[in-house]
Amino acid sequence: MEQNTFIKGSLTTIVLKLLNDNGRMYGYEMTKAVRVLTADKMDIAEAALYPALHKLVKDGLLETTSEVVDGRMRKYYSLTRKGNKESKSKIEALKESLQSLHIILNSNLSNG
């Protein structure tokens, strides 16, 4: 049902932002959070998310703790100290990129 173009290259930063806000989340929860925040306009594919999470762990930005809840496994992710630092700079960088893109998309002959 989601038809919005996913903005490529932003997935890692979205994950860092979610964890920066919420402290601790598991993968499936992140996909739901994005759908709720964007009113189903954006959807993170699990096939994109899980490899991205694994890479962030490998790069030392995230750490995990696993729990079994209601008989189902949950793997919680949280920011490491390094991840905490990098999340802030990546979020700021993406915000600036968004602004640049916004300027381009809203410029025209009369105001440009």
Add this chain to the structure above:
Amino acid sequence: MEQNTFIKGSLTTIVLKLLNDNGRMYGYEMTKAVRVLTADKMDIAEAALYPALHKLVKDGLLETTSEVVDGRMRKYYSLTRKGNKESKSKIEALKESLQSLHIILNSNLSNG
């Protein structure tokens, strides 16, 4: 000198937007236009731009006319009728994606 993260997947739409506004531009001119619009915060790599332009021509969204100006070749691109239609929808789609991303990046625990 440019350190802003280029937002991947947006290049094609940026090109369509520039041509939608300006009617007719050549590649090198597009790279300059983006730098000017964004105050050097965003830079389109020529190695990304030219293949993207060629694909848009191949897909029937752009057409070209070549001229020699001051002894140097210029290849002007403009929207075809099909390109004109698609540019509008792609620009709108990217704007909506930008909004979704904006919501995510600016959400936090206090506001939901």
Add this chain to the structure above:
DNA sequence: TTTTGATACCTAAATTTGTTAGGTATCAAT
């Protein structure tokens, strides 16, 4: 005069990132 910087085009190989297309398993509800 020759080197540098700007203009103006281009490609090939490699990498990154996401998509497509699955897979397994538990639990609640029909």
Add this chain to the structure above:
DNA sequence: ATTGATACCTAACAAATTTAGGTATCAAAA
């Protein structure tokens, strides 16, 4: 007993960008 939601995952492929070059003209500076 099957369906839908929860919850994790991988492999093969495709698309897009980056890296790292290349060619050539012209103007200005060394």
